[in-house]
Amino acid sequence: MCGLAGILNRYGKRISGNKIITMANMMEPRYDGRGGGFAAYGIYPQHRDCYALHIYFDNEDAKELTEEFLKEHVLIVKDEEIPTRKIKEIPKRYITWRYFVEVPEKFKNNEHDYMISVVMGINDGIEGAYVISSGKNMGVFKATGMPRDVARLFKVEKYKGYLWLAHGRFPTNTPGWWGGAHPFNILDWSVVHNGEISSYGTNMRYLEMHGYKCRLLTDTEVVAYLFDLLVRRHRLPYELAAVALTPPFWKHIEKMPPEKKKLYTYIRMTYAPAMLNGPFAIIVANSTTMIGLNDRIKLRPLVTAKDDEFTYIASEEAAIREVAPNIEELFAPKAGVPVIAKLEVD
Amino acid sequence: MGFPPEFKVVVDKEKCIMCRRCTIECPYGVHVWDEKKKTIIRKEENCVACQRCVFTCPTKAIQIEVRPPAYSPHPVWTEKVRRDIRLQAETGSVLLVAMGNEEPYRRYFDHLVIDACQVTNPSIDPLREPIELRTYLGAKPDYLELEESYSDIKLKTELTPNLKLETPIMFAHMSYGSISLEAQKSLAMAAKEMGTYMGSGEGGLHKDLYPYADHIIVQVASGRFAVHEEYLKVGAAIEIKIGQGAKPGIGGHLPGKKVTEEISQTRMIPVGSDAISPAPHHDIYSIEDLSRLIYALKEATRYKKPVFVKIAAVHNVASIAVGIIRAGADGVVLDGFTAGTGAAPQVIRDHLGIPIEVAIAAVDQRLREERIRNRGSIIASGGIRSSADVAKAIALGADAVYIGTAALIALGCTVCKQCHRGKCAWGIATQDPKLRKRLKPEEGARRAANLLRAWSFELKEILGALGLNSIESLRGNRDRLRGIGLTEVELEVLGVKPAGR
Numbered sequence: 001m002c003g004l005a006g007i008l009n010r011y012g013k014r015i016s017g018n019k020i021i022t023m024a025n026m027m028e029p030r031y032d033g034r035g036g037g038f039a040a041y042g043i044y045p046q047h048r049d050c051y052a053l054h055i056y057f058d059n060e061d062a063k064e065l066t067e068e069f070l071k072e073h074v075l076i077v078k079d080e081e082i083p084t085r086k087i088k089e090i091p092k093r094y095i096t097w098r099y100f101v102e103v104p105e106k107f108k109n110n111e112h113d114y115m116i117s118v119v120m121g122i123n124d125g126i127e128g129a130y131v132i133s134s135g136k137n138m139g140v141f142k143a144t145g146m147p148r149d150v151a152r153l154f155k156v157e158k159y160k161g162y163l164w165l166a167h168g169r170f171p172t173n174t175p176g177w178w179g180g181a182h183p184f185n186i187l188d189w190s191v192v193h194n195g196e197i198s199s200y201g202t203n204m205r206y207l208e209m210h211g212y213k214c215r216l217l218t219d220t221e222v223v224a225y226l227f228d229l230l231v232r233r234h235r236l237p238y239e240l241a242a243v244a245l246t247p248p249f250w251k252h253i254e255k256m257p258p259e260k261k262k263l264y265t266y267i268r269m270t271y272a273p274a275m276l277n278g279p280f281a282i283i284v285a286n287s288t289t290m291i292g293l294n295d296r297i298k299l300r301p302l303v304t305a306k307d308d309e310f311t312y313i314a315s316e317e318a319a320i321r322e323v324a325p326n327i328e329e330l331f332a333p334k335a336g337v338p339v340i341a342k343l344e345v346d
Numbered sequence: 347m348g349f350p351p352e353f354k355v356v357v358d359k360e361k362c363i364m365c366r367r368c369t370i371e372c373p374y375g376v377h378v379w380d381e382k383k384k385t386i387i388r389k390e391e392n393c394v395a396c397q398r399c400v401f402t403c404p405t406k407a408i409q410i411e412v413r414p415p416a417y418s419p420h421p422v423w424t425e426k427v428r429r430d431i432r433l434q435a436e437t438g439s440v441l442l443v444a445m446g447n448e449e450p451y452r453r454y455f456d457h458l459v460i461d462a463c464q465v466t467n468p469s470i471d472p473l474r475e476p477i478e479l480r481t482y483l484g485a486k487p488d489y490l491e492l493e494e495s496y497s498d499i500k501l502k503t504e505l506t507p508n509l510k511l512e513t514p515i516m517f518a519h520m521s522y523g524s525i526s527l528e529a530q531k532s533l534a535m536a537a538k539e540m541g542t543y544m545g546s547g548e549g550g551l552h553k554d555l556y557p558y559a560d561h562i563i564v565q566v567a568s569g570r571f572a573v574h575e576e577y578l579k580v581g582a583a584i585e586i587k588i589g590q591g592a593k594p595g596i597g598g599h600l601p602g603k604k605v606t607e608e609i610s611q612t613r614m615i616p617v618g619s620d621a622i623s624p625a626p627h628h629d630i631y632s633i634e635d636l637s638r639l640i641y642a643l644k645e646a647t648r649y650k651k652p653v654f655v656k657i658a659a660v661h662n663v664a665s666i667a668v669g670i671i672r673a674g675a676d677g678v679v680l681d682g683f684t685a686g687t688g689a690a691p692q693v694i695r696d697h698l699g700i701p702i703e704v705a706i707a708a709v710d711q712r713l714r715e716e717r718i719r720n721r722g723s724i725i726a727s728g729g730i731r732s733s734a735d736v737a738k739a740i741a742l743g744a745d746a747v748y749i750g751t752a753a754l755i756a757l758g759c760t761v762c763k764q765c766h767r768g769k770c771a772w773g774i775a776t777q778d779p780k781l782r783k784r785l786k787p788e789e790g791a792r793r794a795a796n797l798l799r800a801w802s803f804e805l806k807e808i809l810g811a812l813g814l815n816s817i818e819s820l821r822g823n824r825d826r827l828r829g830i831g832l833t834e835v836e837l838e839v840l841g842v843k844p845a846g847r
Contacts, residue, residue: 196467198813201825209714234489269482277819
């Protein structure tokens with residue numbers, strides 16, 4: 001069991017972390033204290049054009065090696081410690097540092113893939129260094145603990161963002177370590193996940209064929225990479241990317257009008273190895289969009305609601321009701337049908 | 347020098363009613379009516395344990411037993427070794443055998459176990475929830491290109507032809523000639539009913555099979571028997587046979603006496619002439635030549651049929667498969683060394699080639715490393731005995747499997763290994779009109795379809811236990827397999843973790 005929450009201000013207005021912290025706190029029976037975290041978009045407007053790398057280090061050596069690596073491959077505009085509070089609930093086990101970096105001019109035409117290779121280069125090549133997030137104007141804060149304590153540890157309430165994700169963990173399948181907490185992030189993409197990806201082996205090997213390296217010891221990372229592959233690299237619209245990941249059953253496709261039937265059949269044929277199977281609810285976000293998605297037979301809870309400014313997604317209704325007294329409609333999306341909320345300003 | 351009989355025919359005298367049914371049923375001359383003595387003589391030395399008499403005896407009076415070893419036991423000079431040497435000393439010939447490899451190599455399927463869900467990921471009940479087995483064989487694009495306008499989304503990419511299978515199991519290529527028309531018809535009818543396909547084998551397509559041709563993959567082998575425009579166009583797909591798991595590196599031989607009028611017409615060769623498939627295709631001596639044949643066949647069928655290439659699983663199967671996909675094939679058929687055959691030299695069958703499990707793993711991995719896994723399907727063949735084998739083959743990386751021997755067993759075959767003699771008592775591997783009558787295509791089709799139905803149900807049970815509601819989430823999902831009793835290197839080759847990890 002885990003709990004998810006997401007909130008998007010569709011007009012890009014930045015709000016403090018308090019709202020998402022409240023949402024996460026409403027679902028505490030869903031967590032066991034072995035992982036909590038937040039993703040926040042819009043928190044670094046002063047460095048909006050830089051990739052913000054949040055990195056955890058085991059020790060100074062790993063930090064030094066990483067900095068050498070970074071200096072070789074990118075331009076570091078600024079770096080500083082990710083500020084933390086001293087709290088008794090979560091002893092600090094890592095050096096937490098953030099780097100605002102730019103891609104060298106000659107790699108600008110292939111910036112995204114270049115940055116992915118830099119991130120993978122650190123995660124894969126440097127022992128004791130973990131890139132926790134790598135998007136522009138955003139960051140992930142996560143650790144082993146209850147979300148409320150993780151929020152205190154990283155002073156999450158002090159940041160201001162227009163899109164927030166939260167996650168509390170009750171791990172059963174993979175060991176609890178700071179890097180193993182959610183959200184998972186790669187560049188612009190962040191994911192929080194409740195459940196299990198039973199198709200992990202198939203998805204992972206498909207992603208490896210496309211140059212991704214799954215090294216974070218969790219099934220959730222494949223969701224972030226699959227969105228990156230399908231939406232950014234293959235340019236599928238979000239709705240169709242969701243069809244690829246959680247397609248309708250063949251018996252439903254058979255009944256569609258001919259054009260749609262062909263499109264859906266082609267998507268299933270082409271993206272068969274990208275299909276996500278197993279019980280899950282996920283919220284995926286990038287700087288302009290927040291998507292909620294359930295598995296094909298809805299084996300995990302997910303509800304969503306809207307008011308005139310915000311779109312909310314959460315594991316439980318209570319999390320939404322607590323922060324949004326004036327919601328217009330609240331509903332549970334159907335199995336495999338995505339909830340897509342987009343930023344309405346540039 | 348004769349040989350001591352291998353089997354003992356035990357007749358319960360109290361049950362036997364002297365109806366002489368066994369003397370009619372046995373094509374090998376074991377049960378013979380002695381007119382003078384008014385009794386049935388049992389010539390045990392002729393017995394092959396095909397079980398025909400046992401099954402058909404109305405009073406169930408007959409039992410066939412294995413004779414205890416006639417030789418003094420020796421661990422190196424086994425009874426079989428001594429028997430083979432004596433036989434070769436007698437005849438000076440290559441030993442000819444039928445069915446698959448009999449040497450006790452490791453069967454990797456039996457060292458792999460499948461995962462199941464508990465608590466955190468609920469298993470799925472296939473009787474309550476849909477579980478999908480549909481599989482498409484053929485090339486898939488790297489990605490889909492779309493044309494977006496404000497009202498709707500249109501596809502720019504067109505997919506090349508694929509075969510749609512409602513279950514990932516097909517009937518393997520067994521030629522008309524090696525098996526009877528009735529056996530082929532049984533499988534063709536079952537394939538059509540179950541939404542899957544059968545292989546024609548290299549013997550062409552009898553006119554009676556044309557109504558089922560949209561569920562038949564037509565084969566082009568080195569002998570090029572029966573390959574004409576209509577044959578290519580009428581089939582659902584084309585398969586070029588380069589090699590065969592039971593006899594890698596060698597061709598085939600249908601003796602002239604089996605080339606009856608009907609077979610002669612189908613194969614397009616004179617009655618009574620030997621049908622010889624050369625070891626190599628005489629127009630394929632390199633990968634470029636293969637590519638030319640692939641495209642010649644595609645041109646001839648106006649790019650409307652997928653073209654697969656079948657090879658025997660041999661040591662460097664992975665790089666060969668990469669070549670085949672790059673040469674333009676829509677799929678590669680891997681035939682493992684336990685694959686069956688109607689006739690092969692024993693030394694070839696038992697000592698050449700590699701296991702299918704290892705071949706699937708190596709090919710699937712290499713195609714991924716080359717980033718062309720989507721450009722062709724992997725069809726695994728040879729020694730698939732159960733739905734568990736199918737599930738394991740798919741988890742290792744196969745898209746679908748072919749079953750040959752298992753399909754014949756469904757039709758009544760008892761694996762007595764006499765296919766090469768053309769006297770099959772069950773009407774399967776024979777052209778003898780009297781014997782052929784024993785297999786009724788409708789009954790054969792019912793049984794073959796039932797086998798596919800049963801295995802498909804079992805596959806759904808396995809998928810449900812894995813918490814997967816579609817076969818594509820099992821494909822290449824080696825994470826859900828574990829090895830038992832395998833060495834570190836074997837595990838690495840198969841790409842699976844040991845049980846407990």
